[in-house]
Amino acid sequence: xxxxLTVISLVLVxxxxxxxxxxxxxxxxxxxxxxxxxxxxxxxxxxVRILKAEWTYQNRPDVLQALSSKYLPLLLIAPYQVxxxxxxxxxxxxxxxxxxxxxxHHPRRDYSPVMPLPKGPIxxxxxTYEGNLQ
Amino acid sequence: MSELxxxxxxxxxxxxxxxxxxxxxxxxxxxxxxxxxxxxxTLEQGRNRLVMAGVIFAFCFVVxxxxxxxxxxxxxxxxxxxxxxxxxxPPAAISESKRAEIRDRNGVLLATxxxxxxxxxxxxxxxxxxxxxxxxxxxxxxxxxxxILSRLASAKNFIxxxxxxxxxxxxxxxxxxxxxxxxxxxxxxxxxxxxxxxxVMGFTDVDNHGIAGVEKYFDAQLGGSDERSVxxxxxxxxxRIQHALRDELSRHMSIFRAxxxxxxxxxxxxxxxxxxxxxxxxxxxxxxxxSGDAKFNRISLGVYEMGSTFKTFTxxxxxxxxxxxxxxxxxxxxxxxxxxFRIRDDHPKKRWLSVPEIYMYSSNIxxxxxxxxxxxxxxxxxLAKLGxxxxxSLEIPELGAPILPPxxxxxxxxxxxxxxxLSVSPLQLSTGIAAIVxxxxxxxxxxxxxxxxxxxxxxxxxSAKTSDIMRRLMRLVVEKGTGGKASAAGYLxxxxxxxxxxxxxxxxxxxxxxxxxxxxxxxxxxxYVVFAMLDEPKGNAQTHGFRSAGWTAAPIVGRLISRIGPxxxxxxxxxxxxxxxxxxxxxINSREKKLASF
Numbered sequence: 044x045x046x047x048l049t050v051i052s053l054v055l056v057x058x059x060x061x062x063x064x065x066x067x068x069x070x071x072x073x074x075x076x077x078x079x080x081x082x083x084x085x086x087x088x089x090x091v092r093i094l095k096a097e098w099t100y101q102n103r104p105d106v107l108q109a110l111s112s113k114y115l116p117l118l119l120i121a122p123y124q125v126x127x128x129x130x131x132x133x134x135x136x137x138x139x140x141x142x143x144x145x146x147x148h149h150p151r152r153d154y155s156p157v158m159p160l161p162k163g164p165i166x167x168x169x170x171t172y173e174g175n176l177q
Numbered sequence: 178m179s180e181l182x183x184x185x186x187x188x189x190x191x192x193x194x195x196x197x198x199x200x201x202x203x204x205x206x207x208x209x210x211x212x213x214x215x216x217x218x219t220l221e222q223g224r225n226r227l228v229m230a231g232v233i234f235a236f237c238f239v240v241x242x243x244x245x246x247x248x249x250x251x252x253x254x255x256x257x258x259x260x261x262x263x264x265x266x267p268p269a270a271i272s273e274s275k276r277a278e279i280r281d282r283n284g285v286l287l288a289t290x291x292x293x294x295x296x297x298x299x300x301x302x303x304x305x306x307x308x309x310x311x312x313x314x315x316x317x318x319x320x321x322x323x324x325i326l327s328r329l330a331s332a333k334n335f336i337x338x339x340x341x342x343x344x345x346x347x348x349x350x351x352x353x354x355x356x357x358x359x360x361x362x363x364x365x366x367x368x369x370x371x372x373x374x375x376x377v378m379g380f381t382d383v384d385n386h387g388i389a390g391v392e393k394y395f396d397a398q399l400g401g402s403d404e405r406s407v408x409x410x411x412x413x414x415x416x417r418i419q420h421a422l423r424d425e426l427s428r429h430m431s432i433f434r435a436x437x438x439x440x441x442x443x444x445x446x447x448x449x450x451x452x453x454x455x456x457x458x459x460x461x462x463x464x465x466x467x468s469g470d471a472k473f474n475r476i477s478l479g480v481y482e483m484g485s486t487f488k489t490f491t492x493x494x495x496x497x498x499x500x501x502x503x504x505x506x507x508x509x510x511x512x513x514x515x516x517x518f519r520i521r522d523d524h525p526k527k528r529w530l531s532v533p534e535i536y537m538y539s540s541n542i543x544x545x546x547x548x549x550x551x552x553x554x555x556x557x558x559x560l561a562k563l564g565x566x567x568x569x570s571l572e573i574p575e576l577g578a579p580i581l582p583p584x585x586x587x588x589x590x591x592x593x594x595x596x597x598x599l600s601v602s603p604l605q606l607s608t609g610i611a612a613i614v615x616x617x618x619x620x621x622x623x624x625x626x627x628x629x630x631x632x633x634x635x636x637x638x639x640s641a642k643t644s645d646i647m648r649r650l651m652r653l654v655v656e657k658g659t660g661g662k663a664s665a666a667g668y669l670x671x672x673x674x675x676x677x678x679x680x681x682x683x684x685x686x687x688x689x690x691x692x693x694x695x696x697x698x699x700x701x702x703x704x705y706v707v708f709a710m711l712d713e714p715k716g717n718a719q720t721h722g723f724r725s726a727g728w729t730a731a732p733i734v735g736r737l738i739s740r741i742g743p744x745x746x747x748x749x750x751x752x753x754x755x756x757x758x759x760x761x762x763x764x765i766n767s768r769e770k771k772l773a774s775f
Binding site for chain 1: 242245246248249285286289290291292344367369370371373416417419420421424666667668739740742743748749750751
């Protein structure tokens with residue numbers, strides 16, 4: 044019995060200390076990872092900063108103006124080019140050119156999709172129907 | 178069981194063997210040792226001590242073991258704090274350790290801080306300076322080989338070769354693989370827009386402390402201090418408008434061979450400055466390469482006699498105080514001679530002029546008489562209300578105080594009525610004009626993006642009715658008067674020209690003019706004040722040699738407004754339509770004798 048207790052406690056101590064050291068190494072490993080990650084994050088942030096600055100630098104208004112005047116046929120917007128949606132005329136159909144018959148009724152105007160009825164009893168706020176609808 | 182007794186009580190210890198009593202089993206071979214006397218006592222004491230020590234040790238081990246198990250299962254309890262300390266600060270620290278970014282009103286980056294590598298050398302570790310210099314030359318092309326060589330050959334053990342390399346240069350230097358060269362990370366303020374927003378932005382010194390512009394004004398916020406963390410700054414500027422303004426100004430500056438130009442766009446409802454340009458300007462990335470003249474902000478720091486644009490204030494004052502009505506007018510037949518001065522008109526009509534005519538033909542005589550009618554005291558008080566007599570407040574340190582005349586009597590009132598004798602900055606003039614056209618509310622200008630809900634208190638300086646009349650008068654100037662070249666089709670521009678001779682050394686120089694044009698658009702509901710100014714423009718063939726504001730400064734405003742109108746989402750209107758004509762109608766009440774037609 045005495046021997047058993049000693050053996051058990053020894054095994055316990057060994058197991059606990061093994062677990063503890065394992066944990067400690069794991070933590071050290073994780074801390075190392077964390078440091079690396081933090082370093083990567085800060086490096087990436089720095090790169091983002093640089094890229095943003097470069098993007099802004101490449102998009103300077105004078106550069107864009109030079110490029111657009113070189114490649115795009117755009118001039119200053121004249122007042123007549125600005126209109127609200129209400130001012131846009133409805134497209135006129137020339138009956139001579141388009142002799143395709145225009146339907147008097149919109150096709151499928153009377154069509155309403157068949158909605159499947161819910162299964163089982165229904166309960167509305169003011170009305171309860173116990174039976175099956177179908 | 179027999180018993181062996183060791184008695185130590187007697188002087189001679191003896192051991193006696195006594196057979197067990199009663200039960201005499203021949204097979205009983207067990208024996209017991211019985212100690213008596215002092216030997217027994219000693220033994221018992223030792224035993225007790227051993228037990229005590231064992232209990233204490235056991236107790237300690239149990240405590241330790243339970244603590245260990247407890248630790249293994251639950252932890253110390255402080256890990257979360259430790260973990261959050263590790264997790265949270267680095268990202269914050271990364272962004273907060275740097276000077277904050279500055280953006281425009283739409284979030285376009287205007288200033289940022291970059292970590293750059295600076296190249297230094299330890300000359301004692303450079304094996305072959307000559308070869309190293311020759312190879313470095315291929316990368317650092319702005320340094321001469323002799324310079325590099327002299328630095329590498331020096332006897333020191335630390336020498337800067339080049340500060341703030343670009344990443345490409347750093348990579349190239351690295352790939353050269355020269356021993357003895359090292360990099361050190363440094364922070365550098367970078368302005369991607371270059372000279373575009375130079376004057377508002379200001380710049381920083383080598384230690385990243387702001388020494389001009391908003392960089393200086395908001396140094397504590399941008400750089401952070403012990404009490405406050407760094408916070409990025411959103412300016413009210415819009416780079417698109419800033420660019421259009423700078424583009425037009427620099428083009429017209431070269432067309433009219435002016436020595437300087439300045440312009441600004443101001444939101445009349447919020448007081449936000451959308452564009453502020455002063456030419457010549459500088460690149461804040463390398464402020465050391467530019468002269469003091471380039472760093473001089475003509476909009477906020479320069480004070481000028483603004484000329485006829487002041488007639489806007491004079492007319493508004495005359496109408497608002499009720500001294501003169503729209504139907505009233507003054508005789509402008511003869512120049513005024515007073516105290517040795519002669520006040521005459523540039524475009525003399527030599528007849529009686531109504532108030533709208535005085536304004537649209539820019540009559541000095543009429544304006545002088547109008548201001549004299551109001552009186553110097555009221556004139557001074559009125560201009561003070563418009564913020565023209567004290568240093569303006571704006572979030573940049575470069576602010577010029579107006580130069581007031583030493584006395585303010587009838588003569589001074591007369592000259593100030595048409596913009597001579599009082600020097601103000603274009604910033605003050607534009608703010609005053611904004612107050613005149615926006616319904617009479619003086620709003621302090623700002624270069625910081627302002628939310629409409631968080632408006633600073635405004636003060637009413639003229640009545641809404643006078644403001645409405647002034648809008649129509651300003652429109653009249655562009656439609657029929659001196660500012661015709663400022664019209665931008667569809668945007669209902671209204672404004673006032675101002676041509677002033679520069680005062681140099683106490684005298685007016687006839688050949689040096691300040692041509693300015695202050696305008697607002699759209700005149701039926703003004704949203705923006707646009708100001709443009711040319712310093713010493715010269716006439717050319719296209720202007721028939723004229724260099725007055727109507728020929729030089731007004732076209733800038735016209736071009737600019739047709740450029741920025743769509744950006745500012747102003748709906749163009751048909752200027753000929755009846756509704757617009759009616760909204761902008763103003764009776765001129767001219768008494769000009771028309772030739773009778775038979």
